[in-house]
Amino acid sequence: AQKVTQAQTEISVVEKEDVTLDCVYETRDTTYYLFWYKQPPSGELVFLIRRNSFDEQNEISGRYSWNFQKSTSSFNFTITASQVVDSAVYFCALSESYNTDKLIFGTGTRLQVFP
């Protein structure tokens, strides 16, 4: 069955530190989609990235980068030079091609960035 595991419940860092949020997924499907969403203290959910299973290239967007490794079923998220505004709960999610209507979320990682 499909599953998303975010083993890090909470991470605290000091501003300007780099931090990596781990995401490990389970699926029997060969075609699937992985996502990261951010939930800042204000509560809304903000889409960050989508990656399909055929695209293993790492992605960089400003201070954010994502490392997708099918061999270890991981889709990790790194924030470089963290800032206080990065403080949020981050969710990793999975959607499988045979049932793209369902989105399975991990339990989230709360990141606190202290000044």
Place this chain on the structure above:
Amino acid sequence: EAQVTQNPRYLITVTGKKLTVTCSQNMNHEYMSWYRQDPGLGLRQIYYSMNVEVTDKGDVPEGYKVSRKEKRNFPLILESPSPNQTSLYFCASSPLAGYNEQFFGPGTRLTVL
């Protein structure tokens, strides 16, 4: 402005009193979905809809109903709320299906006493 709206944003009610949480999107999206967020459990899908009059159960549908009579609206109905339905609820929409980026509403915090 493209958005998903939910009402009410906050609701305190009592066990057994039927309630409806409305969800509306103005992006002409085919797909809509409801999630509940609970501490330590992340977001779990309640129901989703691929199009008008097409709805299906997610992972935690017990105690909930939905309807999709119009493309833009996807209300969540709790016929007889119980305290274990106290949660933060999110509605989301997407152009086609769940594998696309989903746009989330602001959330509805429900407390059932």
